[in-house]
Each structure stands twice: as structure tokens, then as C-alpha cells.
Amino acid sequence: MRKSDLRPMLATLIDAPFDDKEWIFETKWDGFRLVAKTGGRNGSLYSRNGNDVTRRYAPVAEALDIIKRNAVIDGELVALDAEGRSRFQLLQNALKGKARLRYYVFDLLFLDGRDLRGKPLLERKGRLHAILTRHPLVHYSGHRKRHGKAAFNKARRAGEEGIIAKRAASLYHSGKRTKDWLKIKADQEQEAIVVGFTEPRGSRQHFGSLVLGVYDKGKLVYVGHSGGGFSRQMLATLHARMMKLRTDKKPFSDVPHEDRTTWIRPRLVCQVKFTEWTREGEMRHPVFLGMRSDKPARQVRRERA
Structure with missing residues (x-):
């Protein structure tokens, strides 16, 4: 696998939420983007430039042992405040064991050697959800269909960073910023x-x-x-x-x-x-x-x- 295959797909910033039946809407997590490789005793973690950061985030890598399949997964490492909201400021303390770490996963790029990036987003998410097992550190990042305005208003009321809009049939383009994924920020x-x-x-x-x-x-x-x-x-x-x-x-x-x-x-x-x-x-x-x-x-x- 090439290093470029481990670089995550990026979203384009827009200024307002929208409703569309062809799109889904996810929480915009306020943390570090990490791509994970699983299979074997522990997982491996890579930054958005494809650099190996496994040792830096060792507790998360160890938690990936719950996924028994050989997979490449896209997600975001966050630290949660007392209300369960992701807060970038808390991440440094979280790595020292002083806050709650979570790795929220939302896409599946490869599974058992098969490249899934040419499959529709909802199919990839469905396969990802199927291989996950419950763990305090690793969580599936859910989504909402069609109703982006309601998802955005909910995120803003909750004090979250915003939402990510994704075309439901979109393919995965490693390392590229596209308009198939859009980010709408509350702040x-x-x-x-x-x-x-x-x-x-x-x-x-x-x-x-x-x-x-x-x-x-x-x-x-x-x-x-x-x-x-x-x-x-x-x-x-x-x-x-x-x-x-x-x-x-x-x-x-x-x-x-x-x-x-x-x-x-x-x-x-x-x-x-x-x-x-x-x-x-x-x-x-x-x-x-x-x-x-x-x-x-x-x-x-x-x-x-």
C-alpha cells in the first residue's frame, strides 16, 4: 500500500447548511484526523500527511485490536468535555490521561485487501459499522439523511463545531479536497x-x-x-x-x-x-x-x- 493511500479525503468549506435527499450529514469533530490500519495484535495510525503516529497515540492503536479484520479506516481523534462535546483544547491533556479520548470512525477505505474507495459512501459506512465491536475508545460516527439544516441547528445548540455534508453516493479520493464532502462550521x-x-x-x-x-x-x-x-x-x-x-x-x-x-x-x-x-x-x-x-x-x- 502506498503512503498516498493513507491520506484522508478532505472537505470544502461552505457558508450555510442545506437539505438534500442525495446527501448525508455527520458531526464535525474538533480534533486530529487519523487513518487507522487494523489486523494483527494492535493497529497502526497515520496523520493526514500519511505519517505513522502510532506511538504518539498508543492507547488508541491498542484499542483497535477489537477489529479483527484487515482494514483501513478513516476517523477523528477527539477529547470530550463534561458535556460530551469534542474540544480541540482538551486533546493535549487527553493524551496525558487527563481527559476522555475517543476515536470516531466514519469511513472504510480497504477491507481484507480489497479497495473499497470506488464504492458508494453509504455502502462503505455500512461495512464499517458491521466490523466494529464496542469499545470505550473507538466509536462509530453516525449520520443523518437529507435534513442538513436540522443537523446543523442541533450541532450549534449543543455547542459543537458544525457538521460535515457528504454526497451519499460519493467515492473516496485519498488526499484530495472535493465538493462531494462539505464542511459547515458553527464557529x-x-x-x-x-x-x-x-x-x-x-x-x-x-x-x-x-x-x-x-x-x-x-x-x-x-x-x-x-x-x-x-x-x-x-x-x-x-x-x-x-x-x-x-x-x-x-x-x-x-x-x-x-x-x-x-x-x-x-x-x-x-x-x-x-x-x-x-x-x-x-x-x-x-x-x-x-x-x-x-x-x-x-x-x-x-x-x-
């Missing part, structure tokens, strides 16, 4: 590259805010400062990582409020939530959610519906 979120940090003020230690960028047409551009959402531990940990990447080279020329800014090489990727994009192409009120280790900085793009 706006964006991956961003950390390119610098400002000095702390008042009683805060380590740094004040992160300077953020994304790639646009191959060029790194400024998208905002984020100074909220950090725990004391994250301030210290992230500061230590950034200090190792210091550089005298400014990543872009048009940065507001750049006094007392320390620049770093564009290697670190974080997740932020924000209220809206401004006319200048900046995020309004970006709040830090957590660091991402599943995507290289060069692949971070501005995401607009």
Missing part, C-alpha cells in the same frame, strides 16, 4: 502559522501575544495577533519552543504593532477561533485553541467559505 476556526511573539505585559509571563500568518498564493501573509486562550503551562511550554526558532528575518513587511516583537522561523502551527475576517484579510479577535502537530506550516492556507 469560525483557522489553522495559523506562528511567526513571532510580543513581550508580556502586566503580570503575564513569557510572551504577550502570538503573531500569526498563513500562506496565500505561495506568499506568507499576516492574519492577526492572538493573546487569549493560553494557560500558564502553555505560555511556558510554547515560549520555550519558540525561543529555539528565533530569527532576525521578518516574515512579512506589513505587520501592525511590531514593536518589541521576536520573530521566529515559520514552523509551528496552531488552531485559533475568531469572529470574522476583516476587509484587510485579518482575523478579528483570534483566540488560541491549541498547537497542531498533524500539518506542516507550508500547507496552511486561509480558509474561506
Whole structure:
């Protein structure tokens, strides 16, 4: 099996939910996308770039022992809060055993050596559901037919990230972003590259805010400062990582409020939530959610519906 076969299919962002009898609607989980290989004593796990991350998520890999068939499965690793909602911010604690981990699976790519990516989505999901056995860490991600608006409203009331709309007859295109899968977000979120940090003020230690960028047409551009959402531990940990990447080279020329800014090489990727994009192409009120280790900085793009 090629590494490219282990890269998940990606969804296109749109701005509003819809109803359609040819589509199904799933929960949009707020976590890390992982493709799993099962069969044998323990499973293997791969990031969305096809890199082996089994050791990093060992408890999930061990839980895949419940699937006795040789399969390649698509899913999302999440951490749940007290209300059962997936929360990206909780994932780092979850890996240390301080929160509830779940691996929600929603597609089946290969089964016993047979390539199922050319089969309709609902057929693949049906086969996936049939091979699963109950386990606290591994859960089937269900779906709702036709009624996307109701699914979206339910997700928004529950404080979830949004929904994924999928054409029921769609095929699986590994590593490609298509319009057969669509994502509709209840809140706006964006991956961003950390390119610098400002000095702390008042009683805060380590740094004040992160300077953020994304790639646009191959060029790194400024998208905002984020100074909220950090725990004391994250301030210290992230500061230590950034200090190792210091550089005298400014990543872009048009940065507001750049006094007392320390620049770093564009290697670190974080997740932020924000209220809206401004006319200048900046995020309004970006709040830090957590660091991402599943995507290289060069692949971070501005995401607009």
C-alpha cells in the first residue's frame, strides 16, 4: 500500500447548511484526523500527511485490536468535555490521561485487501459499522439523511463545531479536497502559522501575544495577533519552543504593532477561533485553541467559505 493511500479525503468549506435527499450529514469533530490500519495484535495510525503516529497515540492503536479484520479506516481523534462535546483544547491533556479520548470512525477505505474507495459512501459506512465491536475508545460516527439544516441547528445548540455534508453516493479520493464532502462550521476556526511573539505585559509571563500568518498564493501573509486562550503551562511550554526558532528575518513587511516583537522561523502551527475576517484579510479577535502537530506550516492556507 502506498503512503498516498493513507491520506484522508478532505472537505470544502461552505457558508450555510442545506437539505438534500442525495446527501448525508455527520458531526464535525474538533480534533486530529487519523487513518487507522487494523489486523494483527494492535493497529497502526497515520496523520493526514500519511505519517505513522502510532506511538504518539498508543492507547488508541491498542484499542483497535477489537477489529479483527484487515482494514483501513478513516476517523477523528477527539477529547470530550463534561458535556460530551469534542474540544480541540482538551486533546493535549487527553493524551496525558487527563481527559476522555475517543476515536470516531466514519469511513472504510480497504477491507481484507480489497479497495473499497470506488464504492458508494453509504455502502462503505455500512461495512464499517458491521466490523466494529464496542469499545470505550473507538466509536462509530453516525449520520443523518437529507435534513442538513436540522443537523446543523442541533450541532450549534449543543455547542459543537458544525457538521460535515457528504454526497451519499460519493467515492473516496485519498488526499484530495472535493465538493462531494462539505464542511459547515458553527464557529469560525483557522489553522495559523506562528511567526513571532510580543513581550508580556502586566503580570503575564513569557510572551504577550502570538503573531500569526498563513500562506496565500505561495506568499506568507499576516492574519492577526492572538493573546487569549493560553494557560500558564502553555505560555511556558510554547515560549520555550519558540525561543529555539528565533530569527532576525521578518516574515512579512506589513505587520501592525511590531514593536518589541521576536520573530521566529515559520514552523509551528496552531488552531485559533475568531469572529470574522476583516476587509484587510485579518482575523478579528483570534483566540488560541491549541498547537497542531498533524500539518506542516507550508500547507496552511486561509480558509474561506
